[in-house]
Amino acid sequence: MTYYKEHSKVWVSVDVIIFGFDEDKLKILIGRRQMDPGRGEWSLYGGFVNDHEGIDDAAGRVLQELTGMRKIYMRQVGAYGAVDRDPGERVISIAYYALINVRDYDEALRREHGVEWVDINKIPELYSDHNKMVGDALKKMRQKIRVEPISFRLLPPLFTLTQLQHLYEAVMGEDVDKRNFRKRIKEMDFIEKTELIDKASSKRGAALYRFNRRAYNEDPNFKL
Amino acid sequence: MTYYKEHSKVWVSVDVIIFGFDEDKLKILIGRRQMDPGRGEWSLYGGFVNDHEGIDDAAGRVLQELTGMRKIYMRQVGAYGAVDRDPGERVISIAYYALINVRDYDEALRREHGVEWVDINKIPELYSDHNKMVGDALKKMRQKIRVEPISFRLLPPLFTLTQLQHLYEAVMGEDVDKRNFRKRIKEMDFIEKTELIDKASSKRGAALYRFNRRAYNEDPNFKL
């Protein structure tokens, strides 16, 4: 029952680009590689795909292993398969990006895994072709964020419009006009103003908003 | 020198969605699968990734094997890795789409490989998850064709504006306004009108145009 035995197999891994938003900066989780080859180099977090495990499942497992979180928003970036991309052996890797709310990530667990949040504009040289993966992931994420309401994955359940705007600016890498931004947000009925006021960010206080997924599903007219 | 030997390896293949434009229709090349499992089912053309071969190289090789052509425009669609996607064994497949000019493809070679051009709107049920791959490839290609001049890969070196328009319509799956379309084309200086007239398509004859890659590289302001 082995159909393809004349062909050779290869190692397949997954690498995850985990985006977070903190201090008005878009960041990703990277750490020092803990195995050979490349031990000690900055690297994405990843893992090998097991025999009886789908690649999305493998990415999910790796993500849960690192963060302790489940049902994280996650999309495939692509497959990376240059022969010499890994300095040790021939490994094909499939990159995924994920979006999490930084505050949901347990600090102790983070330190335990030896990963840290690094500003997307200050990424050091990474192991293998991981820099390329990060660039591609960011490009994909930018495209997505303009047409689907994924920003809320990076924010707490309640957020101010200024936070939301700063998130867009961090992702897009350019400033946007405050009034135009708020005008567009107002047109999206699934971004709901609550009665709550955030007093942390300013003296006056800012209205807290919420993303209503149900309302979005009924009328998904998102456009930024 | 085996770093990862505690992990298991898997078969990795590539599958190519080859787009062509003929009779004002967007088509892809599919054939009857010639091996088990799934022998006889409609299927994309593909092949296994060899030990010392990059995945892009593998896709290029498979493409050349099938078409006899080199330097074909080709982009990765993504990796497909559900455990049971292949009915025989666990195989991860990486899909690519490619664009060729149908007239450059030798008919004899095509028949030899037992593949045929099938209208994108009339794709039958395909082997494994190949229908999903085709759908994803089309989505990616549509995105690309709006912002990069890839249409010319599907057309002969000289083409009429009507041909170009019909190509866009076939790719996008919707009609576009002739005058608006030609207006936009006129703004792109790298789509050059030649002195030549095509008399095949109409009695009056239509001006033949050419894509000037050099001019495009100097001022790549493409937008459709």
Place this chain on the structure above:
DNA sequence: TCAAAAGTGTTAGATTTACACCCATGA
């Protein structure tokens, strides 16, 4: 002479962008 495809501009509406001041509050 007529059928069939080529070719050509204008206008209304929609969308996008630019822009500056008052408000509420805690320190």
Place this chain on the structure above:
DNA sequence: TCATGGGTGTAAATCTAACACTTTTGA
């Protein structure tokens, strides 16, 4: 009282979409 971030509307410019007739020529 003042420094800080929150909040608000209008007008010009640009872009998009809708629309119909004349030309050429082979059959």
